[in-house]
Amino acid sequence: MRAVVYTETGDSSVLEVVEREATEPGPGEVRVRIVRAGVNPTDWKFRAGGMGELAFPEVVPGQDGSGVVDAVGPDVDGLAVGDRVWTMLAQHRRPGGTAQELVVLPVGHLTTLPEGASYDVGASLGVPAITAHRALTTSEDGPDRLAPGALSGRTVLVAGGAGAVGNAAIQLARWAGATVIATVSSDDKARLATAAGAHHTVNYRGGDTADAVRALAPDGVDIVVEVAPAQNLKLDLRVIKPRGTIAIYANNGGDEVSISVRETFSTNARFQWVLLYTVGEAALRAAADDITAAVADGAYGAGEDHGLPLHHYPLEQTAEAHAAVEDGAVGKVLIDLSDA
Numbered sequence: 001m002r003a004v005v006y007t008e009t010g011d012s013s014v015l016e017v018v019e020r021e022a023t024e025p026g027p028g029e030v031r032v033r034i035v036r037a038g039v040n041p042t043d044w045k046f047r048a049g050g051m052g053e054l055a056f057p058e059v060v061p062g063q064d065g066s067g068v069v070d071a072v073g074p075d076v077d078g079l080a081v082g083d084r085v086w087t088m089l090a091q092h093r094r095p096g097g098t099a100q101e102l103v104v105l106p107v108g109h110l111t112t113l114p115e116g117a118s119y120d121v122g123a124s125l126g127v128p129a130i131t132a133h134r135a136l137t138t139s140e141d142g143p144d145r146l147a148p149g150a151l152s153g154r155t156v157l158v159a160g161g162a163g164a165v166g167n168a169a170i171q172l173a174r175w176a177g178a179t180v181i182a183t184v185s186s187d188d189k190a191r192l193a194t195a196a197g198a199h200h201t202v203n204y205r206g207g208d209t210a211d212a213v214r215a216l217a218p219d220g221v222d223i224v225v226e227v228a229p230a231q232n233l234k235l236d237l238r239v240i241k242p243r244g245t246i247a248i249y250a251n252n253g254g255d256e257v258s259i260s261v262r263e264t265f266s267t268n269a270r271f272q273w274v275l276l277y278t279v280g281e282a283a284l285r286a287a288a289d290d291i292t293a294a295v296a297d298g299a300y301g302a303g304e305d306h307g308l309p310l311h312h313y314p315l316e317q318t319a320e321a322h323a324a325v326e327d328g329a330v331g332k333v334l335i336d337l338s339d340a
Helices: 043-046 121-122 126-136 166-173 187-196 209-215 229-239 259-263 283-297 315-326
Strands: 002-005 016-019 029-039 064-072 086-089 102-106 110-112 157-160 179-184 200-203 222-227 240-248 271-274 310-314 330-337
Touching: 002 315, 016 240, 016 271, 029 086, 029 121, 043 315, 064 121, 086 121, 086 157, 102 187, 110 179, 110 259, 121 330, 126 166, 126 222, 126 240, 157 166, 157 229, 166 179, 166 187, 166 222, 166 283, 179 187, 179 209, 187 200, 200 209, 222 310, 229 240, 310 315, 315 330
Parallel strands: 157 179, 157 222, 179 200, 222 240, 240 271, 310 330
Antiparallel strands: 002 016, 029 064, 029 102, 029 330, 064 086, 086 110
């Protein structure tokens, strides 16, 4: 089978396509024939050495993907050969991710892809959608699960509404009944956020963003899904409701954040840090189940119509796919491994 590997950290040139023998699934594992693999910022950051030294002599990148169950190991319930699935954290603590034709994964890292949902959608879930779910479900006043009506009466502010996590947060929050405001940097990105389901968009490059958000939500917002705390924290504190949650999942715009203790006290708000690798299996499974329900309801999708442009690359161009994500491609970068 074909696989993309790297044996040292560096720029995208360290990636190479090789032939490898497919492995058999062990107890509690299944083998998946990958149709699409998603590329996330964490993929190039791991490859570039930003997450530390390599944990394995040879690494296949890719946390996210979608495909068809090809073989089932002992003691596996709920999945069978021929089932369509999407993956989560495929590379976590494992040398083999989704940038290969066949990957063996624990059954807990797979979820059935609903009938009618494309492999493009399945490969676009994973890291972005689960991150968004976590950001939306850790507030003091709940909810801890998403479903239609779960966020009714709540207002969610999504920073960077045209990004992959921002797009996922908009789609999930809208499905759950929230009023969604997204900040964007251009009219084109405003159109993407609106296509995802945002009720309102605010261009943070034109005027006072906090005043604009307050005009839309006079009582403040219940949840902020934050991608750039170094730049936006003062804004977030101006618009958050008492007991609201500022959920921070990335460090865009800088690694350091300073806050005024007195100013922050007055909000009674909480800061929720979001990193999927340590949230725990229960949170991952809850997110996977809720996201799959949203997809099955037709409330979550990928492509221009859902505010998430798709960029396809063949497996042999995985280096170019990584470079596209590293350069800030708007939308979702996918690697095509086989036909459906």
